[in-house]
Amino acid sequence: MYIVVVGGGKVGYYLAKELLDAGHELVILEKNSARARQISDELGSIVLNRDGCEGKHLAEAGANRASIVAAVTGDDEDNLVACQMAKHHFDVPRTIARVNNPKNEELFRHLGVDEIISPTRMALSAIEQDIPVHELLHIAQLKGGELDLVEAQISDDSPAVGRKPSDITLPEGCSLFLLVRGPSVQQIRPETVFQSGDKVLAVTRADTEQSLRRELIGDGDGVGEPSLTR
Amino acid sequence: MEVDNPVRAVIVGCGRVGAGLAERLARAGHDVVIVDIDTDAFNRLEPDFPGQAIRADGTDEDVLRRVGTEDADWFYALTEGDNRNAFAAQLAAETFGVDNVVAKINDPVRAEAYTALGLSTICRTRLLVDSLAVHAGLPTDPGAAGVRVAEGHHEHHDDSAPLRHTER
Numbered sequence: 001m002y003i004v005v006v007g008g009g010k011v012g013y014y015l016a017k018e019l020l021d022a023g024h025e026l027v028i029l030e031k032n033s034a035r036a037r038q039i040s041d042e043l044g045s046i047v048l049n050r051d052g053c054e055g056k057h058l059a060e061a062g063a064n065r066a067s068i069v070a071a072v073t074g075d076d077e078d079n080l081v082a083c084q085m086a087k088h089h090f091d092v093p094r095t096i097a098r099v100n101n102p103k104n105e106e107l108f109r110h111l112g113v114d115e116i117i118s119p120t121r122m123a124l125s126a127i128e129q130d131i132p133v134h135e136l137l138h139i140a141q142l143k144g145g146e147l148d149l150v151e152a153q154i155s156d157d158s159p160a161v162g163r164k165p166s167d168i169t170l171p172e173g174c175s176l177f178l179l180v181r182g183p184s185v186q187q188i189r190p191e192t193v194f195q196s197g198d199k200v201l202a203v204t205r206a207d208t209e210q211s212l213r214r215e216l217i218g219d220g221d222g223v224g225e226p227s228l229t230r
Numbered sequence: 231m232e233v234d235n236p237v238r239a240v241i242v243g244c245g246r247v248g249a250g251l252a253e254r255l256a257r258a259g260h261d262v263v264i265v266d267i268d269t270d271a272f273n274r275l276e277p278d279f280p281g282q283a284i285r286a287d288g289t290d291e292d293v294l295r296r297v298g299t300e301d302a303d304w305f306y307a308l309t310e311g312d313n314r315n316a317f318a319a320q321l322a323a324e325t326f327g328v329d330n331v332v333a334k335i336n337d338p339v340r341a342e343a344y345t346a347l348g349l350s351t352i353c354r355t356r357l358l359v360d361s362l363a364v365h366a367g368l369p370t371d372p373g374a375a376g377v378r379v380a381e382g383h384h385e386h387h388d389d390s391a392p393l394r395h396t397e398r
Contacts, residue, residue: 055339
């Protein structure tokens, strides 16, 4: 497969290295000349010292015969433009963009970028999972980000303690489906009574996440404000 | 010299072009907000500039919301970066539904591509080259018109509009 990588930072460099090892043909476009030289010293002459957003340079890099263009610079604007140019001007079948600011994910998707990689969000959810706060942990995004699979940790002061699912007013579009209690995993049934220490796996829409949090976890103690995730 | 029907214009980028346009529109009686990430850029405005100048990142969705992009009639992306302009202009058109959006894109190939995608663009390179060529006695390049208005420009709420045809 022929792949054009826009941006030769750490992400671009390691991506190129892996793709080369896997036997793909590729070129990296890196506009900083010192960085471009450094990469070609290490990986060979696969680097064009050019701005990968400029039409002329994408053409020079053979974008019109590329199967994939991956834009992985540290600037969201550059990544979006590189992908749009690739897709609409060079008919590249698959575009992949790194999105540094999670706020921009929706716009990128809306504007037709095929695949979005969000290192910021990935780092945040990895860190969240290591912080024992009264929070909903984000486990995965479903349906392209419309729905979230979350884990709620029930503690002593959670309003859900001692209650059954039917006693809890769930926001529309949420559902509770698995209970992790000690070493065992069980389905949540009508007769299940929530206890302190339970972990509840639920699916929620982004806009109902706050009310789900209130019902299961309570208002919390102010640690780990929700701004961590949205 | 106030205009009869004042409009609300949001301008991103207070360079010479942005500042010049902001002054003209505001002095004609329009409601103008100009955004730049650098406070010093506002020195290009006259001390009695009759609009609003806000220091913020005009490619940030929350900033654009705060300066009232949703209610804007016109949106101009006039920073020094083609990509920043393409980005801000698409935020304005797609996220905030602004009808009249113009992006300054100095790379002719990129300008062409974005006009085809449904953004109105102004390309300084083609404009200047054409003016100088005409001055040297060559015929004008019709593609180098001031602002190139995109086809289907006013219909971007329609799902068939150019920017949305690849939507999943």
